[in-house]
Amino acid sequence: MNPASLPLLERFDPSLSSSSSTPSPATVTVLFFAKSRELVGLSSAVLRLNLHPTATVTARHVLAQVIACFPALQPVSNSVILAVNEEYADLESSISLSAGDELAVIPPFLCHHLFSPSLSPALSFFLSTMAAVITTDEDDRIQTLITADPLDVMMAMRFTQDDSCGAVSLFVGTTRDTFNGRKVVRLEYEAYPSMAEKEMRKIGRTLLQPPHSATKVSLLHRIGLVPVGEASVIIAVSSPHRSNGITAMRYGIDELKATVPIWKKEVYDDGGTSWKANCECGWAGNPQSAPSVPAGSPPDAAQSPTLHQHHSHAHEQHGHAHHPQH
Numbered sequence: 001m002n003p004a005s006l007p008l009l010e011r012f013d014p015s016l017s018s019s020s021s022t023p024s025p026a027t028v029t030v031l032f033f034a035k036s037r038e039l040v041g042l043s044s045a046v047l048r049l050n051l052h053p054t055a056t057v058t059a060r061h062v063l064a065q066v067i068a069c070f071p072a073l074q075p076v077s078n079s080v081i082l083a084v085n086e087e088y089a090d091l092e093s094s095i096s097l098s099a100g101d102e103l104a105v106i107p108p109f110l111c112h113h114l115f116s117p118s119l120s121p122a123l124s125f126f127l128s129t130m131a132a133v134i135t136t137d138e139d140d141r142i143q144t145l146i147t148a149d150p151l152d153v154m155m156a157m158r159f160t161q162d163d164s165c166g167a168v169s170l171f172v173g174t175t176r177d178t179f180n181g182r183k184v185v186r187l188e189y190e191a192y193p194s195m196a197e198k199e200m201r202k203i204g205r206t207l208l209q210p211p212h213s214a215t216k217v218s219l220l221h222r223i224g225l226v227p228v229g230e231a232s233v234i235i236a237v238s239s240p241h242r243s244n245g246i247t248a249m250r251y252g253i254d255e256l257k258a259t260v261p262i263w264k265k266e267v268y269d270d271g272g273t274s275w276k277a278n279c280e281c282g283w284a285g286n287p288q289s290a291p292s293v294p295a296g297s298p299p300d301a302a303q304s305p306t307l308h309q310h311h312s313h314a315h316e317q318h319g320h321a322h323h324p325q326h
Contacts, residue, residue, distance in 0.1 A: 026050070026099035030066055034190050034263035035107045035275050036080060039072040049099055059089035062097070066105060073105065081106045083261070086195035104192060106261060107275075141216045142204035146193050146262075148224040156218035156236035165215050165238040169245035171253050173233040175226050183269040187232060189223040192261040196221070199260040203252055207237060212248035214239050219252065221262060232264070 026049045032040050047069070063082045067073045073080065082089045083104040089095060143159045145151075153172060160168050175187045204217040220234040235252045239245035266274050 028097060028099070028101045028103055031102065031104040031192070033104065033107065033192055033261065034265075035076055036073060036105045037190075039075065040070045041072070042070075045069075049097055049101075057095060057097075058092055059084065059095050060091040062095065062103065063091065063105070066103070076107050079108045083192070083195060086192075086198055104195070104261075106192075107263070141208060142201060143216075143218040143220075144197050144200040144204065145218075145220040146191055146196055146200075146223060147220075148222065151220050151222050151231045151234050153231070153234060156220055156234050159218045160216040160236040160238040162215050162238050165240055165245075167240075167242035167245045168236055168238045169242065169249040170237075171233070171235040171249050172231050173253070174231050175228045177228045179266055179268075182272070184228060184266050185269050186228065186267050187226045188265045188267060188273075189221070189226060189232060190263045190265075191221070191223045193223075196260050196262050200256065203255045203259070206255070207248045207252055211244075212237075212239075212251065213244055214248045217248075217252070219256065221256075221260075223262070 027046045028049050030045045030047060032042055032044065037043055059082045063080070066082075067077050081091065083106050084095060084097075085102055086104075088106070143156070145155075153170070157168060157170065175184065177184050200219045200221070204219060206212070207214040207217045215238045217238075218234070218236040222230075222232045226232045233253070233256065235249055235256070237245045237248045237252065239248065264276050266276055268274075
């Protein structure tokens with residue numbers, strides 16, 4: 001068959017590539033998070049990629065094929081977006097995939113599901129292998145942390161403290177015990193860690209620039225189980241004057257909720273759970289507001305049945321603490 005006539009992504013029989021005489025196919029990995037992971041029942045799948053130089057596809061087409069392969073995604077098909085190699089993809093723009101690329105189905109920070117309140121096996125495995133990772137930006141003025149351990153407010157304060165500054169503005173988001181009259185026992189957070197850290201660093205770099213002109217920035221986020229009363233997110237911003245710091249701190253938490261791929265689920269004492277919406281998450285029910293993604297929803301996935309699984313493996317109501325120093 002002429003390679004140019006093959007679809008970019010297609011179903012294939014893994015056993016055909018098991019022979020040593022048969023070259024291993026080029027593949028891409030698709031990741032699923034939060035609601036999409038629950039619907040599909042998988043954390044990832046490896047799909048065959050047919051490389052040919054004349055191939056031109058849009059992110060929308062690729063997303064439609066993923067949905068065709070995993071029909072369980074239909075309930076969220078009008079609101080999920082796509083990330084390619086840890087960057088949000090414009091659904092209408094052409095993309096060029098290469099062997100080894102990583103795709104991610106990104107649901108909005110919204111969805112509802114009722115089931116046992118126990119932690120999912122996939123999330124348990126993720127947390128057991130996730131070490132606390134602290135990264136510092138090139139100029140040593142931005143600190144980011146994603147961890148399953150309790151957050152330390154003083155770590156953020158110590159990092160951002162600077163003798164040239166007259167203020168450290170601090171936001172601490174904590175788990176509260178009720179939502180709409182229901183008793184909340186804990187929050188569960190799930191992240192796309194590497195992409196989340198990239199997005200957090202982007203926020204930090206923005207806060208260092210005018211009009212915010214922060215001196216130092218610390219962005220810390222907890223994942224996994226966060227009991228009532230404990231912190232799930234901390235943002236600290238130091239600045240010469242309090243007005244800039246307070247504005248930067250507010251921008252930082254709003255932007256984090258809008259662009260950083262971290263999802264939260266409330267767990268109630270009656271056994272129910274609910275994926276919660278951030279009002280800042282623009283594409284929840286309104287895909288045109290997604291980061292770098294224009295209006296519209298994926299076409300009917302049934303029209304693009306060209307993907308196949310190769311291998312697979314299987315929130316937040318915050319209290320606020322703001323402590324400017326003068």
